[in-house]
Amino acid sequence: MLHFARWAGLAGMLLAAGVLLFRRLVWRPVTSRSEMPDAVEKRFAARSRPLLVGAWVASTGATLVALLIEPGYAQVDAVRFGLVVLPLGAVLATETRSPDHGPTAALLEAASVAGLVLSAALTGHVRGSSPLVPNLAAAAIHVGGAAAWGGGLVTLLVAALPSARALSGGRRVALLAPVVARFSNIAVVAVAVAVVVASGVYSAWVEVRTLGGLTDSTYGLVLLAKLGALVPILALGAVNNRWMTRRMVRAAASGSSEATAIVMLRRLVAWEVALLGILVGLTAFLLSLSPPGRSL
Template identity: 35%
Template sequence: MSLVHRSPEAGFAPGLRPRAAVRRLAFLAALVVTVLISVAPSASAHATVVSTSPSDGQVVATAPTVVSVRFDEPVQMQFGALRVFSPTGSRVDEGSPSHPTGHSDTVEVALTSGLGHGTYTVAWHVISADSHPVSGAFTFSVGSSSATSVSQDTLNAGGSKTVGVLYGIARGVAYGGFALIVGATGFLLYCWPPGGASRRVRAMIAAGWGALVAATLAVLGLQGPYDGGFGLDRVFDTTVLHTTLGTRLGTALAVRLMLLGLYGVGLALLLPKVEKASVNLRIAATSAGAALAIGIAATWAAADHAGVGSQVPLALPLDIVHVMAMGTWLGGLTVVVAALLRPAGADVPVLARAVRRFSTIAACCIGALVATGTYQAWRQVGTLGALTGTVYGRLLLVKLLGVGLLIALGYLARVWIAHYLSGSAGSGSSNKGGSGSGSRSGSSTARSAAVTPDAIAIRQLRRSTGLEVALATGVLAVTAMLVNAPPARTAFAAPVSTTVAFDTGGPNGKGSVQVFVGPAKTGNDTVHIEVVTPSGEPVSVPQLTASLTLPDRQLGPLPVTLSGAGTSHYYGGATIPLAGAWKLAVTVRTDDIDETTVVVPVTIR
């Protein structure tokens, strides 16, 4: 039986020999991993402060009885704290912080009575809705401002870097384990039932189940120290673990462990019977396994980005589809590489049938990944600028590069199948009997089995598919990093660019100011203002000034120093200390007595 109908290079793109293709794709895979490592983010805030009471920097006449912080999404108080320090550094908060009734996005704490004059520091540490810790601080003054002895070390109780690294690794291993148990089991049931007799396949599935259980337990143990900023010595602290189980992620992890218990029992009963199982039994097993797998995938979706923000009823099921497609594709690929294509004397018709079936499944998974991934990118990124302007966006670009390479590798495999396996499956029977070769021909064929064209072609497919598995593993690592990164939509602030008309009331007093403020984030921002006529032509004016105010905090006006007097283009810089809905007031004077002020909204994140 001959598998190859053309040269061994025929299955690859024209002009690209297999070894060259492998080398180039390996280089690209290494590049992806290198970029992945270079842009790996540290854990950072996902919930954003909307307002505080008292306001940051506010001077109040009398001491408040309560301080509060409001966020842009619900936050959890497990491992949380809201501490208030006097000018001397002593604690002046009283009781435990809590949510006001009906306001899960706000935390508050009572203050002791009899507070004296001076500057007080409020430090907060809470858990955002997507299970990540966020922290910060602000100050207010009673009577008048003063010096304070509160140190940054007191305010910023940084967590253990070791805990953070192990936490990220555990989440990545969990994705890999899920892919093995879901994809490998599905591959056996639908594509390759005889593989159920393979010890290698059984070991792979058992390893995937064990890895997911171990990784889930590790995340459960590390979540408390990660959220609370503790060290590794608190991983086995039962008090911390009990608190973790009360969080949203802790509940999801507990549910996942229960579902994994049921999945493990099912695997133990099913795997010995897969090879000889009837079609009805395989359908029933597939249905039950799919239901459990969907439940396990939902434990990721419900506790991460898909479970918070806008369009949650749509985002949750699409995220589950995304995780399921990932697991089915990657797990199936792993079986193809590690078991199906491994034997030197592969049964080519069986191999062809299994790979053809999986090729169809893989194509469907790719379609699902592209569709759901596009929606997730739109939901979490929002604008093109956020793709390059945020850690989340850059990680997403790396993931898209990896997926693109995976699709290219999948295309090479499909070409190989079309050129080799299809013809082989149809010609196998005619090649079995032989005519005129005699026993010597059969003996010679047996002795050269290791170097047959079939073996060469299968080895080529195995290399290509192996690269897919390696690259897909890198994509999984990026996915784990995306879970820990703040969504680009909330982390990125698009520059403000707008045009506002003015009319000073005097001769030639009509026109417009074209305003640009970027990057529209706290810190140093650039301000450009262009004066134009009603027809859009640049025009110089005798004077133009600008200032910034933040009405919500009663802050400002802060003057903006501008250069370019006597021209149509004014430019300068502004240091914006706080996020919020700022107002840029631009005063234009068109002659000695006529002037007007226009206000431009500027959202700073």
């Protein structure tokens, strides 16, 4: 029960923060520059909002379960509950009354992302680690990068790509190419992947310490399995970044309608998302195991 709640909670927190970051850093900068038909904006909102609500429900429920049944961390779990429920709840409540993209909304969204990231970081062994401040900072950076990357991929797949179906072939590519390029290249993935890998390696060193710890403990083996799941995800990401995105950008520049490229991109992103779900499941398992570095 606690294991499933951890998985649902981590997935929910990464997704909620990822949707907020994708909307602010990828979707709105691109769509505000182009003449965006209302139908596309409406479809994007109609698809991204249920993602946000679902992620809020999952992370709130999981944090509540942890608060009720996890022994020993009641105070931390109470703080995590507040960090998840309040800021994102306020974003959802204000958006229901009137959609606002101004500075107040940006501040509220930033507070939500910070709350979700900190709450997810406080799920792990970092809670009992020393020195707490650098270890917690590394965990928060790890989760922030994972949310921008993993949560962003889900938003691309479930909200951004389908919302452009309201447009005809050539116009669809013209809208999607800059969205995919911005997500894949500059704003998110290039930074997020480096940040996730560097902070993950730091946390792995804190929790494992020796090569023997990596191969002789269940914790080490599950961590290796997590790295094993990461390899195909990185390979798929590289294919998308190197070939699919460039193909779409070229098609957009020449005004052609590259329907096959969009279909292939959607399939590859769906595989990336499925593998990320497994990777987050392995991470949730990792959190319930005893790290070998602690017994040294």
